[in-house]
Amino acid sequence: MRVLRLKPHEDRRLRAGHLWIFANEVDVRRNPLTDFSPGEAVTVCDARGASLGSACVNPASLICARLHSRTPCAELDENLLRQRLTAALRLRERLYIAPWYRLCHGEGDFLPGLVVDRYGDHLTVQISTAGMDRRRPEIEAVLREVLKPVSILWDNELPARTLEGLPLGRVVSGPAPEILEVSENSCHFAVPCLTGQKTGWFYDQRQNRAELARYAADAEVLDVFSYAGGFGVTAAASGARSVSFVDSSAQALNFAARNALANAPHCIAHTICGDAFAVMRQLYNEGRRFQIVSVDPPAFIKRRKDAAKGLAAYRKATALAVRLLVPGGVIASSSCSHHLEAQALRTCLTQATAGRKLHARLLFAGGQGPDHPIHAAMPETSYLKCFIAQLAD
Ligand code: SAH
Numbered sequence: 001m002r003v004l005r006l007k008p009h010e011d012r013r014l015r016a017g018h019l020w021i022f023a024n025e026v027d028v029r030r031n032p033l034t035d036f037s038p039g040e041a042v043t044v045c046d047a048r049g050a051s052l053g054s055a056c057v058n059p060a061s062l063i064c065a066r067l068h069s070r071t072p073c074a075e076l077d078e079n080l081l082r083q084r085l086t087a088a089l090r091l092r093e094r095l096y097i098a099p100w101y102r103l104c105h106g107e108g109d110f111l112p113g114l115v116v117d118r119y120g121d122h123l124t125v126q127i128s129t130a131g132m133d134r135r136r137p138e139i140e141a142v143l144r145e146v147l148k149p150v151s152i153l154w155d156n157e158l159p160a161r162t163l164e165g166l167p168l169g170r171v172v173s174g175p176a177p178e179i180l181e182v183s184e185n186s187c188h189f190a191v192p193c194l195t196g197q198k199t200g201w202f203y204d205q206r207q208n209r210a211e212l213a214r215y216a217a218d219a220e221v222l223d224v225f226s227y228a229g230g231f232g233v234t235a236a237a238s239g240a241r242s243v244s245f246v247d248s249s250a251q252a253l254n255f256a257a258r259n260a261l262a263n264a265p266h267c268i269a270h271t272i273c274g275d276a277f278a279v280m281r282q283l284y285n286e287g288r289r290f291q292i293v294s295v296d297p298p299a300f301i302k303r304r305k306d307a308a309k310g311l312a313a314y315r316k317a318t319a320l321a322v323r324l325l326v327p328g329g330v331i332a333s334s335s336c337s338h339h340l341e342a343q344a345l346r347t348c349l350t351q352a353t354a355g356r357k358l359h360a361r362l363l364f365a366g367g368q369g370p371d372h373p374i375h376a377a378m379p380e381t382s383y384l385k386c387f388i389a390q391l392a393d
Pocket of ligand 1: 202205224225226227228229230231246247248249252274275276277296297298
């Protein structure tokens with residue numbers, strides 16, 4: 001296995017537990033990155049030649065290598081994939097009674113660039129690095145051996161792939177259904193598999209949905225940015241009187257309505273298709289008020305440079321949501337933008353409540369569920385925030 005030598009002092013982050021190497025940290029005079037092929041496994045050494053572990057290289061990417069092992073000369077082969085994916089599976093089996101979860105969460109499961117979601121017998125796989133892309137046959141072999149899935153959808157429509165110089169596209173092996181069934185928190189959801197903007201389900205909010213549902217008895221609920229109804233349907237199944245789902249996707253709303261009916265036939269469900277900001281303004285002007293509002297927008301801050309604009313959008317969304325709550329009502333405010341600090345989202349909430357001359361009682365501060373493990377040495381792997389708070393006067 002060839003060696004990738006770093007410049008002096010550029011080993012510190014790796015020694016502190018991080019897995020990424022940036023192109024400017026490599027001693028390119030000794031080993032030009034262009035000498036390596038995309039996805040090639042190397043032993044990474046510090047400037048003195050001491051091993052830091054094994055990584056896969058991508059000369060075309062700013063993050064030019066990611067460690068997959070702390071030992072030198074470790075191939076990312078079927079054996080290592082089997083070991084890591086089996087450990088990932090054991091963790092999920094301890095967490096959940098049924099096979100619906102994120103099975104592998106990239107760096108959080110020590111498999112950089114590999115994400116696997118499990119829907120019973122069906123898997124969706126996202127590969128975002130050249131290292132994993134090159135090992136797709138081995139990944140498929142191990143997934144088939146360990147999980148015996150009926151179908152695997154390779155959902156490679158990821159912007160991250162473009163940064164790695166990898167092609168986009170979706171490929172199915174096996175008979176993938178058009179609609180996936182998801183079992184979560186005693187609810188059953190139908191979600192699109194092969195169509196639409198998103199293939200599948202946002203498992204990361206599972207615990208936060210259950211937390212919000214604790215306040216649902218007899219409530220009128222507004223689920224903003226609802227997708228297939230994760231928050232609203234869970235609340236409906238816990239006794240909410242009515243749920244209104246808001247999303248810009250008609251397809252998502254069809255699924256939300258269907259899921260509400262299937263899980264809580266006695267709850268009155270409405271869908272409102274449109275821009276969430278405009279809809280929330282309109283509901284306010286019509287005098288509509290709710291006991292529960294969930295706001296779970298798409299990432300408004302995809303890159304650091306969008307931070308100011310994105311923060312303004314979170315502030316606006318939170319303020320509009322808070323206006324729609326009755327005093328004593330409960331808000332769940334979520335953000336999946338890694339670049340938004342938890343404290344900043346919390347401040348959006350306190351500014352919105354102070355603006356109404358109310359207080360917010362923080363009931364729960366959540367994040368991504370444990371099937372989306374955060375790599376403790378990598379802040380980049382933590383992204384989801386969810387604050388549940390009650391308004392009080
Ligand atoms: N709350 C959902 C996940 C939301 S994902 C759950 O628990 O599963 C974000 C959703 O926001 C997507 O369904 C997308 O269609 C919708 N969306 C994006 N921009 C929007 C906008 N401006 N107005 C309304 N919906 C929007």
